[in-house]
Amino acid sequence: MTRTWADMAAFESFLDDGGIVEVDDHMPDEYRQAVFAFIEMHANSELMGGLTERDWIPRTPGLRHKMSVLAKTQDEIGHGHLLYMVAADMQIKTREEMLEDLFAGKSRFHNVFHYQAVTWGDQVAIAFLVDAAALASQQAVFKNCSYGPYRRILKRIISEEGFHMRLGEDRMMRIAQGTDTQKEIFQGALDRWFWPALQLFGPDSKPDDVLLRWHIKSERNEVLRDKWVQKFVPMLQSYGFTVPAPDLSYDEEAGKWDVGPIDWEPLKRTLAQGGPDSARRINEAKDNWERTRWVRDAMDRAATVPA
Amino acid sequence: MHTYEIFLKKDGRDEYRHAGALDAATDDLAMVMARESYIRRAEGDRLWLVRRDHVIVADPDLIAPNADKPHRHHDGSAVAARRKAMRNEGASS
Numbered sequence: 001m002t003r004t005w006a007d008m009a010a011f012e013s014f015l016d017d018g019g020i021v022e023v024d025d026h027m028p029d030e031y032r033q034a035v036f037a038f039i040e041m042h043a044n045s046e047l048m049g050g051l052t053e054r055d056w057i058p059r060t061p062g063l064r065h066k067m068s069v070l071a072k073t074q075d076e077i078g079h080g081h082l083l084y085m086v087a088a089d090m091q092i093k094t095r096e097e098m099l100e101d102l103f104a105g106k107s108r109f110h111n112v113f114h115y116q117a118v119t120w121g122d123q124v125a126i127a128f129l130v131d132a133a134a135l136a137s138q139q140a141v142f143k144n145c146s147y148g149p150y151r152r153i154l155k156r157i158i159s160e161e162g163f164h165m166r167l168g169e170d171r172m173m174r175i176a177q178g179t180d181t182q183k184e185i186f187q188g189a190l191d192r193w194f195w196p197a198l199q200l201f202g203p204d205s206k207p208d209d210v211l212l213r214w215h216i217k218s219e220r221n222e223v224l225r226d227k228w229v230q231k232f233v234p235m236l237q238s239y240g241f242t243v244p245a246p247d248l249s250y251d252e253e254a255g256k257w258d259v260g261p262i263d264w265e266p267l268k269r270t271l272a273q274g275g276p277d278s279a280r281r282i283n284e285a286k287d288n289w290e291r292t293r294w295v296r297d298a299m300d301r302a303a304t305v306p307a
Numbered sequence: 308m309h310t311y312e313i314f315l316k317k318d319g320r321d322e323y324r325h326a327g328a329l330d331a332a333t334d335d336l337a338m339v340m341a342r343e344s345y346i347r348r349a350e351g352d353r354l355w356l357v358r359r360d361h362v363i364v365a366d367p368d369l370i371a372p373n374a375d376k377p378h379r380h381h382d383g384s385a386v387a388a389r390r391k392a393m394r395n396e397g398a399s400s
Contacts, residue, residue, distance in 0.1 A: 078344050095330070
């Protein structure tokens with residue numbers, strides 16, 4: 001019931017021909033490890049993002065927005081469920097092991113969840129800028145992803161992330177048409193979130209990036225990052241906000257924006273769990289897992305109770 | 308704890324499709340979790356859950372020979388050629 005390949009060259013030629021790998025195939029171990037690590041980081045990021053979103057349910061202004069934050073929280077946690085299942089099926093770590101590693105600070109999640117959201121403006125900036133960056137990355141994976149179970153689950157995730165991005169734009173437009181104080185709050189948030197959102201795409205892809213070679217990613221990091229810059233710089237400016245890039249320039253001839261040199265140190269710090277809010281976030285996620293243990297225990301006990 | 312495979316169908320227009328999987332302690336809990344994880348926005352109006360250990364998986368060797376049965380297919384080209392030939396004969400007589 002499984003497919004096998006004679007060697008890596010045969011496997012890569014299968015992938016180059018558009019082949020889709022399924023969970024019960026004898027995929028090369030390097031491929032299994034690389035795809036697993038990628039999905040695990042995605043799953044962790046959904047969980048960490050969902051917990052942040054949850055923190056904002058009581059603090060979100062207005063019932064309409066509050067309800068949309070509820071829906072978004074459920075989406076993010078739901079994406080975590082779907083992705084941990086796909087990752088666990090690769091039989092490298094169980095779901096429990098993945099969560100233990102996350103809470104022990106041993107595994108990665110996206111840089112943007114290593115910062116604290118201080119004001120409602122931050123939540124607007126996250127939904128508008130960060131969700132768009134995450135969606136662009138996910139779309140570039142979905143487009144040509146060689147690992148079937150991940151590709152199929154991404155389809156569902158992407159459609160829901162689109163909802164989050166539209167919410168973000170809606171909130172941003174409202175705040176842009178608001179009072180001077182509201183505009184100041186959003187500008188402050190923009191100053192905090194513009195660079196982390198841009199850094200989400202990562203540094204330029206290396207020529208030997210296996211994720212590109214094995215058709216997990218279909219686009220280079222720098223290409224996705226540049227598309228995001230070309231879309232969001234003029235959009236933010238058109239709403240009257242200042243892009244916090246001192247070296248920002250516009251090339252008339254190429255018709256393109258350039259944000260200037262990018263400092264990658266903040267990204268590296270977050271990947272080593274050394275971001276401004278990493279420790280608190282990880283501890284909070286761990287505490288949450290402990291606080292909700294009784295729910296999981298009750299569900300497990302349901303299996304042993306006679307009907 | 309069991310793993311359940313989830314199948315969804317919408318509006319009678321398509322077949323049941325595999326949507327994903329989840330772990331749950333009982334069938335009832337699996338049903339609730341399937342609704343919350345997979346059908347929050349009316350992605351389907353019919354839902355099947357199948358325990359993964361109940362799925363019977365075919366060996367590819369059993370299925371593979373069916374790719375090699377030309378007598379089970381007819382692309383119509385031979386008929387078209389004959390029809391064309393008959394038409395030409397009719398026109399020339």
